């Protein structure tokens with residue numbers, strides 16, 4: 365879905381612009397000023413799922429006369445990259461005909477990001493070549509100037525590399541929060557949770573305080589609220605205070621840095637892992653409020669910018685992102701880098717504390733790489749006494765894969781979502797049989813991609829109306845096999861060892877066993 369925002373335009377200017385472009389956009393929104401634009405972007409982004417105006421499935425443009433609104437379009441573009449990193453949105457000054465060039469490619473761009481496979485392909489292997497805005501490649505600090513296997517293109521579509529490079533460049537700039545963002549009252553976008561709280565003021569505490577926590581039934585507004593409620597409390601306990609509006613801005617920016625369109629690796633997963641991390645900390649770090657706060661923050665940021673694929677796919681196609689991290693823990697390094705920048709922008713005091721404590725948040729995020737799983741599994745039994753850094757790594761690792769330890773009805777829904785995401789990875793691989801990953805967006809056309817239409821409506825349906833495992837596997841009979849494989853290969857031994865080491869975590873192992881028993885009874889024998 366794409367939007368054309370027209371800001372502060374007179375009737376004549378408007379009719380000329382709209383007459384030429386109307387059919388290229390799904391909607392045209394007219395606003396008086398840029399403050400109203402910001403409010404619209406946040407409101408749209410936290411609309412109920414499946415959210416047509418998430419700014420990821422289409423390209424949106426903002427047209428305004430910079431001399432009237434006193435903000436150069438370049439600066440607005442930088443603001444978009446900083447506060448809405450996953451959005452495909454850019455600003456244009458329509459007062460000069462030549463600036464309207466991007467409108468010519470909007471149809472093609474919309475079709476790339478309206479299809480989930482070409483969209484992911486673009487995120488992973490392309491690089492928006494926008495060196496005229498002051499963020500040159502030299503500034504970005506990527507270490508491979510001579511080899512650029514990632515396709516440089518002019519499409520206004522999110523890419524991992526652009527996200528990473530803007531984040532690095534921002535680090536060099538150390539800019540303060542601009543007035544346009546600073547003046548916003550973020551609580552005003554959270555009417556849904558506030559309304560629920562007026563009926564029951566402990567509603568969110570009650571759902572957060574149990575292992576039956578189900579992030580899947582929460583809206584984006586509620587997910588942000590859960591993050592806010594928990595982090596606010598933990599920051600008080602740890603005496604590392606942050607003002608409410610600043611914490612909310614941090615959470616809104618984080619939400620806009622995750623891809624809402626991903627099935628599994630999205631902000632919902634981040635909040636799920638945060639809650640699991642906190643629950644585990646109450647058992648394993650009961651007297652350490654600072655570590656609990658740091659670890660819960662690491663959990664919210666641990667997958668930021670995740671493309672919904674995996675390290676192997678980045679490695680196989682020699683993406684530039686893979687090369688910038690020398691093919692080691694690529695995505696985890698990517699998340700770590702982005703999240704550090706986000707913290708340095710929004711909560712530098714917390715980042716300083718993290719750095720003092722063995723670079724706590726970085727280590728925690730890196731520990732979530734499943735390539736290190738057996739190394740950590742060994743440490744549970746072998747490392748005596750267990751080091752604090754190992755304990756912290758084990759907590760976030762356990763939380764990251766804790767969906768298999770949740771009650772069956774919740775676990776089955778996570779299983780469904782990860783299975784769909786794996787399905788998209790398989791489609792991406794088969795897409796690569798016919799296309800080079802870095803294929804020119806505007807030159808060649810994509811063949812055989814009709815099979816990858818958006819499926820967010822059916823996911824929404826599944827999440828809201830189907831809650832029991834029997835119904836899920838009726839539609840997707842191979843989920844049990846995948847779950848048995850994951851439990852046998854990773855989860856069973858890990859949670860068993862953890863439960864033996866820390867007996868009060870026995871419930872984790874028991875739940876994995878109960879879920880496994882269910883999946884075993886429903887194995888699909890036809891699958892190879």
Ligand SMILES: Nc1ncnc2c1ncn2[C@@H]1O[C@@H]2COP(=O)(O)O[C@H]2[C@H]1O
Pocket residue numbers: 732733734764765767768778779782846847850
């Ligand atoms: N229920 C599940 N079924 C299968 N794989 C899973 C499940 N939960 C987590 N995983 C995998 O475990 C990985 C943990 O790291 P990632 O989040 O990168 O990606 C995750 C998935 O690949």
